[in-house]
Amino acid sequence: MANSxxxxxxxxxxxKEAAAExxxxxxxxxxxxxxxxxxxxxxxxxxxxxxxxxxxxETLHRVVTxxxxxxxxxxxxxxxxxxxxxxxxxxxxxxxxxxKMRYAELGFQEWANLDDGDxxxxxxxxxxxxxxxxxxxxxxxxxxxx
Numbered sequence: 806m807a808n809s810x811x812x813x814x815x816x817x818x819x820x821k822e823a824a825a826e827x828x829x830x831x832x833x834x835x836x837x838x839x840x841x842x843x844x845x846x847x848x849x850x851x852x853x854x855x856x857x858x859x860x861x862x863e864t865l866h867r868v869v870t871x872x873x874x875x876x877x878x879x880x881x882x883x884x885x886x887x888x889x890x891x892x893x894x895x896x897x898x899x900x901x902x903x904x905k906m907r908y909a910e911l912g913f914q915e916w917a918n919l920d921d922g923d924x925x926x927x928x929x930x931x932x933x934x935x936x937x938x939x940x941x942x943x944x945x946x947x948x949x950x951x
Contacts, residue, residue, distance in 0.1 A: 815904045822883030840877060847878035847885045858900035861909050861934045865898050868943050873950040889916055895949055908932045911942060917949035 812820070833839040851862035862885055869876055869887045876887035876895055886897040895917050899910040912928040919925055929945075931938055 813904075819882040819884075819903075823881070826880055826883075843877060843879040846880045850880055850883065850885050854900050855902045857933065858902050858909055861911075861931055862898055862900060864934045864939055865896070865911060865942065868939065868946050869896055872943055872947050876950065889950075891916075896946060911945075913945070913949055918951055919945065919949055 830839075830843075833842055847866070851859055851866060854862055866878065866885065870878070873887065873896075876889060877892075879886055879888055879894075881888075881894050881897055884897060884899055884903070886894045888894050893916045894914045897912050897914070899906075899912065901907065901909045908930040909932070910928050911931055913919055914927075917927070919927060929941075
């Protein structure tokens, strides 16, 4: 049995992907070529997912690019993410298959405008993309960037 303080193989792989993403970003610089390459990376990650994870990822991508077009697609720890003009991740997706979890996670970083009193949710478990889930996701994304 693994020590609970050690990282899983999936977590280690995600950290390696994050380091590789930083190296790649430094080489890409900025501008439209970087944005195109970041988008291609994001879409490739979504395409490589299993059917259920891919459906969630495709819907998230559509919702963000439609309702928060100022957020830039990229990868973050090897997963699809969307960053503000300062390069800070606002919305991210953690698919279930990559981490062998029973649900995917749609999350919002501190740059999202979701504040609601002294406590509010920032990560949501998603098992299946349904019209109701898409509606809630759309509301959250719109609120996150207002």
